[in-house]
Amino acid sequence: MNEIVIIDEELCTACGACVELCPQKILYIDEQKNVCCVTDETQCDKRRGCEDVCPTEAIKIH
Numbered sequence: 748m749n750e751i752v753i754i755d756e757e758l759c760t761a762c763g764a765c766v767e768l769c770p771q772k773i774l775y776i777d778e779q780k781n782v783c784c785v786t787d788e789t790q791c792d793k794r795r796g797c798e799d800v801c802p803t804e805a806i807k808i809h
């Protein structure tokens with residue numbers, strides 16, 4: 748369970764906007780589940796760029 752990068756799989760449309768933007772390259776699209784996922788959330792810079800770019804408010808930084 749993630750504690751920093753929280754992705755709501757119901758809201759995520761797998762658009763990839765956050766994946767493109769993330770400077771730490773820790774986000775990716777799981778093609779099987781068709782949802783955004785995070786690799787190593789401890790690498791997150793917590794600057795919330797993904798929150799700002801997400802069109803559905805599916806990703807939140809805690």
Ligand code: SF4
Pocket residue numbers: 752768769770771772773774790791792793794795796797798808
């Ligand atoms: S806050 Fe920044 S580093 Fe962290 S997941 Fe979002 S875009 Fe990536």
Ligand code: SF4
Pocket residue numbers: 754758759760761762763764765766782783800801802803804805806
């Ligand atoms: S920007 Fe939002 S909707 Fe698009 S892949 Fe990322 S979390 Fe999912």
